[in-house]
Amino acid sequence: MKKKFTRREVIKAAGAGVIGLQASGSISSGLIRHAGASAEEETHKLLMKGTVNFKGFTAKEITPNDEFYVTSYSEKVPRIDENKFRLAVAGLVEKPYDLGMNDLRAMKDKTEFVTLECIGNPVGGDSIGTALWEGVTLKRIIEKAVPKKGVVKTVFYAEDGYTDSIPYAHSLSDDVFLAFKMNGEFLPPQHGFPLRVIVPGIYGMKNVKWISKIELVNHDYKGYWEKKGWSDEAVIPIKSQILMPMDGKTIPPGPYVVGGIAYAGRHGIARVQVSFDEGRTWSDAEIKEPLSTWAWVLWRFEWSPPKEGAYTVTVRGVDKAGKVQEKGSFFSTSYPDGAKGYHSVDVNVGTG
Ligand SMILES: Nc1nc2c(c(=O)[nH]1)N[C@H]1C(S)=C(S)[C@@H](COP(=O)(O)O)O[C@H]1N2
Ligand SMILES: [Mo]
Numbered sequence: 245m246k247k248k249f250t251r252r253e254v255i256k257a258a259g260a261g262v263i264g265l266q267a268s269g270s271i272s273s274g275l276i277r278h279a280g281a282s283a284e285e286e287t288h289k290l291l292m293k294g295t296v297n298f299k300g301f302t303a304k305e306i307t308p309n310d311e312f313y314v315t316s317y318s319e320k321v322p323r324i325d326e327n328k329f330r331l332a333v334a335g336l337v338e339k340p341y342d343l344g345m346n347d348l349r350a351m352k353d354k355t356e357f358v359t360l361e362c363i364g365n366p367v368g369g370d371s372i373g374t375a376l377w378e379g380v381t382l383k384r385i386i387e388k389a390v391p392k393k394g395v396v397k398t399v400f401y402a403e404d405g406y407t408d409s410i411p412y413a414h415s416l417s418d419d420v421f422l423a424f425k426m427n428g429e430f431l432p433p434q435h436g437f438p439l440r441v442i443v444p445g446i447y448g449m450k451n452v453k454w455i456s457k458i459e460l461v462n463h464d465y466k467g468y469w470e471k472k473g474w475s476d477e478a479v480i481p482i483k484s485q486i487l488m489p490m491d492g493k494t495i496p497p498g499p500y501v502v503g504g505i506a507y508a509g510r511h512g513i514a515r516v517q518v519s520f521d522e523g524r525t526w527s528d529a530e531i532k533e534p535l536s537t538w539a540w541v542l543w544r545f546e547w548s549p550p551k552e553g554a555y556t557v558t559v560r561g562v563d564k565a566g567k568v569q570e571k572g573s574f575f576s577t578s579y580p581d582g583a584k585g586y587h588s589v590d591v592n593v594g595t596g
Pocket of ligand 1: 317318361363434451452
C-alpha cells in the first residue's frame with residue numbers, strides 16, 4: 245500500500261514521532277488530590293512509580309519534564325536570575341506595579357494538570373504533553389493593578405522577544421494562570437523558568453514562556469505567530485491519537501490491546517471510537533478518567549483481529565457536548581489553525 249509509506253514519511257518530515265511510552269509516571273486518577281501529602285510529594289511519588297497500566301495499555305499519563313516537547317521561535321533559552329526577576333503589570337491600569345518570584349510564589353492558588361499542544365503538531369505528532377502545573381491565577385495579578393475601562397486584550401511579553409495575547413475577558417477566567425512549577429519542580433529553563441502563562445484549552449503558542457511583562461491594551465494586539473497568519477483563537481479542537489500499536493508494526497495474531505490518548509478541551513472527552521475498516525464501522529474504546537478537565541484521557545480497546553493480514557487502525561473522539569472530531573485529512577497542514585484529521589496506523593497481523 246503506497247499510502248502506508250507516505251504516512252510515515254509525512255510524520256518523519258514533520259519531525260514528529262510517537263509519544264514516548266516507556267518508563268515512569270504511574271498515575272491513578274485522583275490520587276494527586278489525596279489529603280495529607282503536598283502536591284509536590286504526590287507528583288514525585290507518581291513520577292517514580294513507572295508507567296500507567298490501563299488494563300493492558302501501558303503509557304505515561306503525565307509527561308516527564310525531560311521528555312516534554314519544546315517549541316520556541318528561536319534558539320534562545322533566556323537564563324533568568326530569579327532573584328533579580330520582576331514581572332511588570334502595565335498598560336490600561338490605575339496602578340501599574342511589579343512583583344518578584346517570592347511575591348508570586350506566596351500567592352500560589354493553582355495546581356492543575358493541563359495538556360499542552362503546539363499548533364504546528366501534525367496528526368499523530370508528538371508535540372503534545374501533559375504536566376502538573378502550579379502557579380497563581382492571572383486574574384488576581386491583573387486585578388491588583390486596577391484595570392481601566394476599554395481593555396480588549398491582555399498582552400504577554402517574554403524575555404526572548406516573543407509576545408502573544410489573549411482576549412481580556414479570557415484572561416480574567418479562573419482557568420488561566422502563571423505557572424512556576426512543572427511536575428513538582430521549578431520550570432526547567434527550556435519550559436520558561438521562572439514564569440510562564442498556562443491557558444488551558446488553547447494551543448501552546450499562547451502559553452508564553454519567560455514572561456516578564458503583562459500589558460492591558462485597548463486594541464486587538466496580534467502576537468508573534470498571529471502576525472504571520474496563525475489563528476488568534478487557537479482553540480485546540482477534539483483530538484485523538486493511537487500510541488499502540490505503532491505504525492508499520494507486525495503484531496501477533498490473537499487479542500491485542502490498542503491504546504492512545506484523546507483530548508477535547510473545555511467539554512472533555514465523552515467517547516473514543518476505533519475503526520479497523522477505514523472508518524466504515526466504529527467501536528467504543530474504554531476511557532480512563534482524566535487527571536483533570538484540561539488533561540488528555542488515556543483510552544484502550546481490546547482488539548481481536550478476525551484473521552491475519554494488513555489492517556488500518558483509525559481513531560476519533562467525541563466530546564461531552566456531542567461533537568464528533570472533525571474528519572479533516574491525515575495529511576492536513578497545521579497552518580493556520582492546527583492540523584485536523586483522524587489518526588491512523590497501518591499494521592500487519594501475523595507471525596512474520
Ligand atoms: N517566550 C516564548 N514563549 C513561547 C514560545 C516562544 O517561542 N517564546 N513558543 C510557544 C509555542 S509555539 C509553544 S507550542 C509552547 C511550547 O511550550 P513548551 O516548549 O514548554 O512545550 O510555548 C509557547 N511559548
Ligand atoms: Mo507551538
